[in-house]
Amino acid sequence: MCTLQRSFLALCLIASAMASPTGSNLALQAVSQGNNLFAHNFVKTISKDQTGNLICSPLSANIALSMAAVGAAGTTEAQFKDVLKLPNDKAQTLSGYQNLIEILNNVENVTLKLANKLFVAEKFPVKPEYKQNLVSHYHSDIDSVDFSQSANAANTINTWCKEKTNNRIDSIVQAADLDPGTALVLANAVYFKGKWANEFDPKDTTDRPFHIDSTKSKSVPTMYRKGNYKFVELPEYEVKCIELPYANKDISMVIILPNKIDGLSALTDKLEEVTTQCSVRLTQTYEREVKVYLPKFKTETKLDLGNTLSEKMGLTQPFTNSADFSGISDIPLKIDKVVQKAFIEVNEEGSEAAAVTAPYLMLKMMPRRFTFRINKPFYFTIKYRSLSIINGRVSYIKSKRKLKRKSSFLPYILYFY
């Protein structure tokens, strides 16, 4: 009887994307839709589990888990399909993810890089068909690692993540996470760096109050720009939403700001409804001139997703001794850990290729002056077209350290592992 082997999912970083589906691309459409459904559940569950600031990438989690799903069978496979919202047909799953990954790796005007890798124990027999699926559909490399040398093995994996995230995440796994029983590590890394379509002028950044709760406020560096943006009010949910485009107009950050200082938890309860309504209403509106106040922020989250996935989302079997990964190997395997680390930094920088799109005629008809002041806890999503890549929440802003604006900082950087 073979011993049970352990596997580990390390999600390096993720970014997002999807193309508009064409008739010939049902697989991509199915995978993208599944991703969004998964993202809603994932973000809602994580938001309730965590307190404080949060940054996560449901897309990264989804891709890494789908790599495991492709090697699953029986009830294990059924649970993956159910939780990840995968297409019923495996060929469709493989081709949909392949398309998605190819699209994500070819988005112009921003840096979006998505990488997948399988680290496998030196003598662990992985089925050739599984390897082939990862190589051809997930554009994944396969590396063998000696997990009995746990420090070296951790170093190998961390070096990979570091490389794939432009040195922003330098330690994903620790030697203690790995032991000779580890058979494989599935890693997904996403790196995203984008400039605003219209940058904020650093000269306009000043300290302004950010209300942490009804009694406390903090003075934080807040960017300012008057420009044309799409924004809507949803009085029925007591929120306002604004869309801030990146240099690639298909990628934007949508900020959902509750009207009330303590409105974030009510928003979290109805997250799916509110985010859906925001997207719909934003597509129906046009750009108007608005004064935007947005605090600079930087946040990092490390999530140990194993419990969330098994206890809150119904993905139980892959973590137990009855896990069935017979598509990967004939030796019994189970998932030991799923971790994700994400990082985001938002500041002024933006592309100077200011593709100004201003329906001025419309504006002139609207004498009212609009102001969108993000000065209390808010929720945000970075999306590529309709696909959500990164989600997060800012409930406090840590430092009011003066901006090192001309230093090495990159405008928006996200990492996950």
Ligand SMILES: *[C@@H]1O[C@H](CO)[C@@H](O)[C@H](O)[C@H]1NC(C)=O
């Ligand atoms: C990329 O940048 C160029 C130059 O500013 C612009 O014309 C083009 O529309 C941008 N592409 C997208 C998809 O936004």
